Amino acid sequence: MLGSVAQRVPDAADPAALLTFLDGASAALARTGAVLVVHPAWRADAAVKLVRRARMLLATDRIARMPLDLPPLALSLVADQLAYTAPHAPPGVLASIAPHLADRLFAGAWLASVAKLERGQAKLGQHMRSYLPGSGFMVTSAAETTVHRITGAKPVQDIARRPLDPVLMLAANAQGDPDWLERQLRPALQAVQVTSVAAPPLSAGFWGSGKYTEFVAFSGHPHDLHHVMRSVHCVRCPWCGEPTALPACPFCGEKQPRADAPPQPEAQPGPAPRPGTAHAPAAPPRQTPATSP
Known part of the structure; x- marks a missing residue:
C-alpha cells in the first residue's frame, strides 16, 4: 500500500x-x-x-x-x-x-529435495538424488528457474550477474541449510550483510518442500x-x-500508445462549406477504456 x-x-x-x-x-x-x-x-x-x-x-x-x-x-x-x-x-x-x-534481484533457495519442485527444469537424476540423504540443491528464480546440485567441487552455481555493491541479503530458513548460505553463497555474491527474516507463508508451496533456506540478494547502494x-x-x-510506462494504465486499464508509433499525419482542411450550410460539429462520443485491471 x-x-x-x-x-x-x-x-x-x-x-x-x-x-x-x-x-x-x-x-x-x-x-x-x-x-x-x-x-x-x-x-x-x-x-x-x-x-x-x-x-x-x-x-x-x-x-x-x-x-x-x-x-x-x-x-x-x-x-x-x-x-x-x-x-x-x-x-x-x-x-x-x-x-x-x-x-535487479538475485533470488532463490537451498532445497533438500526438488522432487516436488514444479518450477524449473530439474533433471531426472536430480529428482532421484532428492531421495538420497544429504542431498542439497541450489535453485534460482529469475528470468527462468535453474536447478544446480550442490557438490563439494561446485557448491554454488555460476552467477552471471550480481546486484550492485554493496550487496545485502535476506534469508528465511525452514529446516534448510543456513550454513551453506553463510559459507558458500554469501562469499560468491560478496554480500556484506545477511539478515534473517521469518519465512513467508507461500514459500513452502512455491519451492515444493518444507525444508528450504530461501534468499534474496539486492543492492544496498543509496542511489540504486x-x-x-x-x-x-x-x-x-x-x-x-x-x-x-506500462502497456496499459494500472488504474484505469487504458492501453497506452506505443512510444515508437509514427506520428499521425495532420488532417487536411476540406473545401469551405457553401454559405448557409455550415453546422457546428457534434461533440465526439466519450470513449471508455478498452480494458480493466
Missing part, C-alpha cells in the same frame, strides 16, 4: 481477507489517494478477484495491482521497496518500476532505487492522467 510500510494480506483466497483488505484500502485511499497491490503472478486468481471486489465496493478505480513472477521472499522485498519509495513518486510510476526492481526511477520513462495516461 502506498505511503506506508507494505501491508500483507495473509491469504487473498480467504473470505475474511476481503474485510481486512477493505479496511486497509479505505485508510490508504483517505491518506494517499491510491493503493497498489503487489501479488505473485503464479497465484493471481485470488488477488484479481480481491482487487475487483474492492474497487466495486469502494466505488473507486484508484486500486491497482501489479503481478510479479518472483519467489515469495523476493516479492515481499519489492513490495517494501515500493512502499519506501511511495512518498517520492506517483503511484503509476511505482507500478512501472516494479518489474525493473524485480530484475533512484537510478531505477530515472531510467523508467513515464508518460501520462490519455484517459486518467496517471503517469505510467
Whole structure:
C-alpha cells in the first residue's frame, strides 16, 4: 500500500481477507489517494478477484495491482521497496518500476529435495538424488528457474550477474541449510550483510518442500532505487492522467500508445462549406477504456 510500510494480506483466497483488505484500502485511499497491490503472478486468481471486489465496493478505480513472477521472499522485498519509495513518486510510476526492481534481484533457495519442485527444469537424476540423504540443491528464480546440485567441487552455481555493491541479503530458513548460505553463497555474491527474516507463508508451496533456506540478494547502494526511477520513462495516461510506462494504465486499464508509433499525419482542411450550410460539429462520443485491471 502506498505511503506506508507494505501491508500483507495473509491469504487473498480467504473470505475474511476481503474485510481486512477493505479496511486497509479505505485508510490508504483517505491518506494517499491510491493503493497498489503487489501479488505473485503464479497465484493471481485470488488477488484479481480481491482487487475487483474492492474497487466495486469502494466505488473507486484508484486500486491497482501489479503481478510479479518472483519467489515469495523476493516479492515481499519489492513490495517494501515500493512502499519506501511511495512518498517520492506517483503511484503509476511505482507500478512501472516494479518489474525493473524485480530484475535487479538475485533470488532463490537451498532445497533438500526438488522432487516436488514444479518450477524449473530439474533433471531426472536430480529428482532421484532428492531421495538420497544429504542431498542439497541450489535453485534460482529469475528470468527462468535453474536447478544446480550442490557438490563439494561446485557448491554454488555460476552467477552471471550480481546486484550492485554493496550487496545485502535476506534469508528465511525452514529446516534448510543456513550454513551453506553463510559459507558458500554469501562469499560468491560478496554480500556484506545477511539478515534473517521469518519465512513467508507461500514459500513452502512455491519451492515444493518444507525444508528450504530461501534468499534474496539486492543492492544496498543509496542511489540504486533512484537510478531505477530515472531510467523508467513515464508518460501520462490519455484517459486518467496517471503517469505510467506500462502497456496499459494500472488504474484505469487504458492501453497506452506505443512510444515508437509514427506520428499521425495532420488532417487536411476540406473545401469551405457553401454559405448557409455550415453546422457546428457534434461533440465526439466519450470513449471508455478498452480494458480493466
